[in-house]
Amino acid sequence: MDTIGFEHHDHDACIDDGTAAVAAYCARNGLQFTRQRRRVLEILLEEHRALGAYEILDRLREEGLGSQPPVAYRALDFLTRHGFAHKIERLNAFIACTHMGENHAPAFLICRACSAVAETYADPSEGVLGRAAREAGFRIERAVIEAEGLCPNCRKERAG
Amino acid sequence: MDTIGFEHHDHDACIDDGTAAVAAYCARNGLQFTRQRRRVLEILLEEHRALGAYEILDRLREEGLGSQPPVAYRALDFLTRHGFAHKIERLNAFIACTHMGENHAPAFLICRACSAVAETYADPSEGVLGRAAREAGFRIERAVIEAEGLCPNCRKERAG
DNA sequence: CTTGATATGTTATAGTATTACATTTATCAA
DNA sequence: TTGATAAATGTAATACTATAACATATCAAG
Ligand SMILES: [Zn+2]
Ligand SMILES: [Zn+2]
Ligand SMILES: [Zn+2]
Ligand SMILES: [Zn+2]
Numbered sequence: 451m452d453t454i455g456f457e458h459h460d461h462d463a464c465i466d467d468g469t470a471a472v473a474a475y476c477a478r479n480g481l482q483f484t485r486q487r488r489r490v491l492e493i494l495l496e497e498h499r500a501l502g503a504y505e506i507l508d509r510l511r512e513e514g515l516g517s518q519p520p521v522a523y524r525a526l527d528f529l530t531r532h533g534f535a536h537k538i539e540r541l542n543a544f545i546a547c548t549h550m551g552e553n554h555a556p557a558f559l560i561c562r563a564c565s566a567v568a569e570t571y572a573d574p575s576e577g578v579l580g581r582a583a584r585e586a587g588f589r590i591e592r593a594v595i596e597a598e599g600l601c602p603n604c605r606k607e608r609a610g
Numbered sequence: 611m612d613t614i615g616f617e618h619h620d621h622d623a624c625i626d627d628g629t630a631a632v633a634a635y636c637a638r639n640g641l642q643f644t645r646q647r648r649r650v651l652e653i654l655l656e657e658h659r660a661l662g663a664y665e666i667l668d669r670l671r672e673e674g675l676g677s678q679p680p681v682a683y684r685a686l687d688f689l690t691r692h693g694f695a696h697k698i699e700r701l702n703a704f705i706a707c708t709h710m711g712e713n714h715a716p717a718f719l720i721c722r723a724c725s726a727v728a729e730t731y732a733d734p735s736e737g738v739l740g741r742a743a744r745e746a747g748f749r750i751e752r753a754v755i756e757a758e759g760l761c762p763n764c765r766k767e768r769a770g
Numbered sequence: 771c772t773t774g775a776t777a778t779g780t781t782a783t784a785g786t787a788t789t790a791c792a793t794t795t796a797t798c799a800a
Numbered sequence: 801t802t803g804a805t806a807a808a809t810g811t812a813a814t815a816c817t818a819t820a821a822c823a824t825a826t827c828a829a830g
Contacts, residue, residue, distance in 0.1 A: 456748070539754065539756075540699050557742070559742075559743055559750075568746060570739070570743075572738045572742065577732070577739075578717075578731065578733060578736060579717050579730070579732040579737075583719055583730075586719060586762065588721075588728070588760070588761055589759045589760045590758070590759045591758055592759070593755070593757040594700050594754060594755070595754070596699075596754040597739060597753040598754075599751040605747065
C-alpha cells in the first residue's frame with residue numbers, strides 16, 4: 451500500500467509526475483487541460499494537504515488567473531470529475547490525487563495536528579461496511595472514507 | 611447488524627425510545643436535556659433522513675422556539691457531541707443516532723434516490739483502511755464513513 | 771470558414787456555519 | 801436563602817462555502 455503524504459519524498463517529482471500524468475491522460479481522452487485547470491492542479495500538488503476553494507482562488511487572483519469563485523470551482527469540478535483531485539468532505543477542501551489515471555476508490559488519513567492528508571485505498575464493498583450493505587440490500591456506488599487522527603510525525607513529536 | 615432506516619418498522623417507537631434513552635442518559639450524566647435540544651432531537655427522529663440545520667431552524671421558528679442560526683447549531687452541537695445525532699458530511703446535514711447511548715463507530719448508507727439514510731457500524735481500525743493506517747503509522751481517532759448508492763426499496767422500484 | 775460544443779468572465783445570490791456579546795437560567799456551595 | 805459560578809439562550813452581525821445565470825470567447829470538427 452503506497453500511502454504517500456507523511457514520509458519524506460522527492461516532492462518535486464510529485465508535482466512533475468502528477469502534472470505530466472494528467473496532461474497525458476487528457477491528451478489521450480480528448481480533454482482540455484487548460485491553463486487554469488493546470489494551474490489549480492499544480493497548486494494542489496504543491497502540498498500534501500487539502501486546500502479550500504477560496505484559498506486556491508486567492509492564489510489564482512495573485513497570479514491574475516481569475517478572481518471570482520466560479521473560476522476555482524469550475525477547475526476543481528473538472529479535476530474531481532476526472533479523478534485528478536478529490537474533495538475531502540470533512541474539511542470542505544480539495545487535494546490532488548496521488549494515483550492519477552488509475553481507477554480507484556480513495557480513502558484518506560487526515561492528521562488533526564499538522565493537517566497533512568494521505569490518500570490510501572479502501573474498497574467500500576469489502577469488510578464490515580460491505581457486509582452491512584449487502585445484508586441491508588443496499589448497493590454501494592461510491593463512498594466517502596475519511597479517517598482522522600495523528601500522523602506518524604505528529605505522534606513522534608508528542609511522544610518525544 | 612441492525613441497519614434501521616430502510617425497512618418498515620414501528621416508527622413511533624423510534625421517536626419515543628430515542629427520546630427516552632437520551633433523557634435517561636442525560637439524567638444519569640448530569641446533562642441538561644433542555645426544551646430546544648429535546649425538540650431538535652424529536653425533529654431528527656421523525657425521519658430516517660438527514661436534515662439541514664436551516665431546515666431544522668425553520669421548524670423551530672414555526673413553533674416559536676428560536677429563529678436565529680445559533681439556536682439550531684447549538685442544539686445540534688450538543689446532540690452530536692454526545693453521540694445522540696450525527697453529521698452526514700457528504701450532505702451537510704444531520705440525523706438522529708439509532709444506537710443511543712452505545713459507544714459506537716457509525717457508518718452510513720445514503721440512498722441517492724430517496725435520500726433515506728441508514729446508520730450501521732464499521733470499525734475504521736479493521737479491514738483495508740485499518741491496515742493501511744497501521745502500515746503508515748497513522749493512529750485513527752475517528753472516521754467519516756458514508757456510502758452512497760441505492761437502498762433496497764429504490765433498487766426494486768427500478769427493477770420492477 | 772462555419773458551426774456547435776466547451777470553456778471563461780462576471781455579477782449576483784444561495785446555502786452553511788461561527789463570532790460576539792448581552793441576558794437569562796441552572797447548579798452548587800456557603 | 802443567597803450569592804457566586806457555570807451553562808444555556810437571544811440576537812445581530814459576519815464569515816465561509818458553493819451555485820445560478822448569462823454574456824463572451826475559444827476550441828474542435830466538418
Ligand atoms: Zn486518488
Ligand atoms: Zn501530523
Ligand atoms: Zn449513532
Ligand atoms: Zn431509496
